[in-house]
Amino acid sequence: MNYSPATRAHFDAAAGAGRLDGPGVVRGAAGSAAAGTWVQFDLRIRQDAAGARTVSEARFLAFGCPHTIAAADWLVGVATGIAPAATLPEPVHALQQRLGVPVEKLGRLLTVEDAWLSAMRAALALTVV
Amino acid sequence: MSLAAYLDCAATTPLDPAVAALMSRLLTGADSFGNPSSATHHYGDRAREIVATARAQVAAAVGAADADIVWTSGATEANNLALFGITGYYANQGRHIVTSRTEHRAVLDPCRELGRRGWRVTYLTPGEDGGIDPAQVEAALQPDTVLVSIMHVNNEIGVIQDIGAIAALCARHGGARLHVDAAQSVGKIALDCTALGVDALSLSAHKAYGPKGVGALVVPRARGLQLEARQFGGGQERGLRAGTLATHQLAGMGAAFGIAARDLPADAARIAGLRELLWAGVAAVGGVTRNGAAGRSVPQLLNVSFDGVEGESLMAAVAPRLALSSGSACASASAEPSYVLRALGRSDRLAEASLRFGLGRFTTAADIETAIEVVTAAVRRLRRIGGQ
Numbered sequence: 466m467n468y469s470p471a472t473r474a475h476f477d478a479a480a481g482a483g484r485l486d487g488p489g490v491v492r493g494a495a496g497s498a499a500a501g502t503w504v505q506f507d508l509r510i511r512q513d514a515a516g517a518r519t520v521s522e523a524r525f526l527a528f529g530c531p532h533t534i535a536a537a538d539w540l541v542g543v544a545t546g547i548a549p550a551a552t553l554p555e556p557v558h559a560l561q562q563r564l565g566v567p568v569e570k571l572g573r574l575l576t577v578e579d580a581w582l583s584a585m586r587a588a589l590a591l592t593v594v
Numbered sequence: 595m596s597l598a599a600y601l602d603c604a605a606t607t608p609l610d611p612a613v614a615a616l617m618s619r620l621l622t623g624a625d626s627f628g629n630p631s632s633a634t635h636h637y638g639d640r641a642r643e644i645v646a647t648a649r650a651q652v653a654a655a656v657g658a659a660d661a662d663i664v665w666t667s668g669a670t671e672a673n674n675l676a677l678f679g680i681t682g683y684y685a686n687q688g689r690h691i692v693t694s695r696t697e698h699r700a701v702l703d704p705c706r707e708l709g710r711r712g713w714r715v716t717y718l719t720p721g722e723d724g725g726i727d728p729a730q731v732e733a734a735l736q737p738d739t740v741l742v743s744i745m746h747v748n749n750e751i752g753v754i755q756d757i758g759a760i761a762a763l764c765a766r767h768g769g770a771r772l773h774v775d776a777a778q779s780v781g782k783i784a785l786d787c788t789a790l791g792v793d794a795l796s797l798s799a800h801k802a803y804g805p806k807g808v809g810a811l812v813v814p815r816a817r818g819l820q821l822e823a824r825q826f827g828g829g830q831e832r833g834l835r836a837g838t839l840a841t842h843q844l845a846g847m848g849a850a851f852g853i854a855a856r857d858l859p860a861d862a863a864r865i866a867g868l869r870e871l872l873w874a875g876v877a878a879v880g881g882v883t884r885n886g887a888a889g890r891s892v893p894q895l896l897n898v899s900f901d902g903v904e905g906e907s908l909m910a911a912v913a914p915r916l917a918l919s920s921g922s923a924c925a926s927a928s929a930e931p932s933y934v935l936r937a938l939g940r941s942d943r944l945a946e947a948s949l950r951f952g953l954g955r956f957t958t959a960a961d962i963e964t965a966i967e968v969v970t971a972a973v974r975r976l977r978r979i980g981g982q
Contacts, residue, residue, distance in 0.1 A: 501904065
């Protein structure tokens with residue numbers, strides 16, 4: 466299969482792969498390796514003096530195709546500084562176009578979205594001391 | 595741009611330089627362009643002479659007589675001619691076929707079509723090692739079985755089937771004719787279709803350093819097999835396969851098979867050494883399964899499944915530096931897990947995460963070192979990304 470330059474670059478680098486732990490870290494996951502696609506996001510949430518919350522660090526783990534890994538890597542790359550919200554930074558179809566994901570693999574991106582939203586819901590529910 | 599190391603010789607092999615030189619000479623020769631069917635001038639005589647030489651070379655390489663060779667466009671056409679030709683001719687004697695689940699699509703698809711036309715087809719499941727036990731064939735034979743089609747060397751895992759034992763069972767049955775797809779055999783393993791007792795044998799040139807677009811169905815006349823013709827329009831090839839013969843293609847196949855037969859012992863020993871080096875190297879990454887029994891496979895093939903990695907990502911990770919496949923190249927476009935590996939009992943996930951290394955005459959130790967380095971790095975990286 467031919468991959469877009471953006472997918473190839475994110476897949477080859479996967480600079481955001483890994484785990485986070487410690488205070489302020491939330492985790493969300495979706496899919497299963499047995500079913501072919503599994504994605505997990507770890508987000509470190511920081512709250513400023515005014516009570517505003519932002520993502521200060523993000524990492525992902527993924528078992529899946531190059532498009533899945535590329536999408537997860539792109540998301541953690543843009544996550545820093547955004548406020549927790551129950552949406553992707555851009556709609557799934559925009560992400561599909563950005564990475565050149567073929568329509569038959571849209572389901573993989575939906576698994577990535579589910580994992581992201583799971584992490585974001587955990588971030589919204591997080592009690593920051 | 596540097597080329598990836600080529601380890602896909604089960605899909606196709608590069609043209610041997612000596613074969614290419616011969617074909618080039620024939621394509622540009624002043625008297626080698628004639629029609630072998632032309633009987634009234636030198637050009638036709640010369641073309642017939644070239645074809646006769648090729649026929650003798652191919653026959654010698656597989657233990658057949660010259661007159662047993664029926665030229666085709668490749669093994670796919672040869673398989674179609676055998677399956678439809680045999681069932682067409684013997685349809686009044688029975689309506690049952692025996693084959694295996696790990697045959698090439700060029701056998702399975704004709705069998706499915708014959709199934710649609712009312713034939714009963716028994717698909718044998720190989721053991722975990724990829725082998726068909728001849729006892730399975732014996733148990734599957736029915737009074738109205740007219741055809742058994744079992745491949746010699748599997749194109750994905752390299753396992754060699756016990757054709758001699760299966761042929762003996764067919765002979766004892768009396769009515770079951772044996773067709774063998776031997777597209778992967780020439781140059782990899784000694785092949786004597788007369789000694790084996792095969793009724794029809796499919797061959798391909800491009801799997802043995804010959805040109806694409808040419809093959810043969812070997813139909814030993816001494817065994818008396820009859821075939822219904824599939825192609826009409828000139829009566830060539832014993833009336834079974836009409837059409838002007840492609841002289842340079844046939845010469846290329848003949849030369850390639852001559853070289854393959856001559857170099858088989860040396861090639862097999864050298865390549866077996868490289869394959870075991872490769873296996874030891876990739877196995878060191880852990881969590882690997884060797885598909886197909888090492889003790890009964892040709893040295894040119896190594897098929898390995900990797901736990902904990904996703905198949906498409908594995909292929910994407912290695913592809914920039916290694917030219918190989920995750921299964922049959924003919925099935926790769928389907929993006930489905932290999933049906934051969936599934937027939938061996940592998941899960942879909944494990945079958946997807948498999949690599950078929952096809953080694954050949956021009957594979958070097960440096961290619962193997964590259965493969966070990968690239969595959970090991972890719973598997974480790976993908977397992978890390980997957981959280982292992």
